[in-house]
Amino acid sequence: MEIGQLIADRIDALVKQRGTNNRAVALAAGMSATGVRDIILRKTKNPTLANLVKIAEVLEVDVSEIVGEAPKPRPTVAIAGQVGAGAMVPVFDAYEKGDGPQVECPSILSPKGVVAVEVVGDSMQPTYSAGDLLFYTRATADGVPSDEIGRICVCEDVSGMGWVKQVRAGSAPGLFNLISLNPGADNQHDVKLKWAARVRLHLPADLAHRV
Numbered sequence: 001m002e003i004g005q006l007i008a009d010r011i012d013a014l015v016k017q018r019g020t021n022n023r024a025v026a027l028a029a030g031m032s033a034t035g036v037r038d039i040i041l042r043k044t045k046n047p048t049l050a051n052l053v054k055i056a057e058v059l060e061v062d063v064s065e066i067v068g069e070a071p072k073p074r075p076t077v078a079i080a081g082q083v084g085a086g087a088m089v090p091v092f093d094a095y096e097k098g099d100g101p102q103v104e105c106p107s108i109l110s111p112k113g114v115v116a117v118e119v120v121g122d123s124m125q126p127t128y129s130a131g132d133l134l135f136y137t138r139a140t141a142d143g144v145p146s147d148e149i150g151r152i153c154v155c156e157d158v159s160g161m162g163w164v165k166q167v168r169a170g171s172a173p174g175l176f177n178l179i180s181l182n183p184g185a186d187n188q189h190d191v192k193l194k195w196a197a198r199v200r201l202h203l204p205a206d207l208a209h210r211v
Helices: 003-019 022-028 035-040 047-060
Strands: 076-083 102-104 115-119 133-136 153-155 160-169 176-179 188-191 193-205
Touching: 003 035, 022 035, 022 047, 035 047, 076 133, 076 160, 115 160, 133 153, 160 193
Parallel strands: 076 115
Antiparallel strands: 076 102, 115 133, 133 193, 153 160, 153 193, 160 176, 176 188
16 A cells, blocks of 8 residues: 555544544644645645644654554464364364464464364363464474473364363373363263364453454
C-alpha cells in the first residue's frame, strides 16, 4: 500500500476508535477545520510531519503509529482438533500441511512444528477451561520421549483417545500413568501411549487470535 494511503487509513481508524470526528481532531491540532478530512480523503497528498505529530498528540498515540511501517502479520499454526477427558482423536494432526482452522502463533513460540488443540468441556478445570488453546510440538512421530515424563502433555493412547494429562512412568516399560488435572477426576494407570508431547503454552480462549 502506498504510504500516503496508509497514513490516511491509520488516521481515519484512530479517529473512529477514539469516538471523535475529523473536525474536532483538526481544530485540537491547530489545523484548519478540514485539515484532517483532507488528509483522509487524500486531498492533501503529502501532509507535513509537524501536522502528523500534532494529530498523533490529539489522538494520544506515538506518531510512529501513523507513519511507521505496517506491522507484519504473525505466522499462524493449525488447530489440529479438540481434546478433553474422553475426547476421541481422529482429529489429531488432521491438518498436516497447515490447512484447516488456524490461530495466530504467540510471539514467544516459533511456529515451526507447533500445533494447537482446543479444550472442550469442563473436565480440566481449574487448570484449563473450554475454548482454551494448548500448543505443543511432537519431538517424534510416535513414542514418549523420556523428558516428557512428569510433564503435562497432550497425548494419544493406543485406542485412539486423546488426553491432556500429567504423564508418569507406569509399572513396566511402555506403560504410563496419566494423572488428571482435575483433582476430582480419576487417574489412569499403566496406559499404553502412541505418543505424548508436553504442553508448551496455554492460551486462554479470550486471548487467542483465530484467523
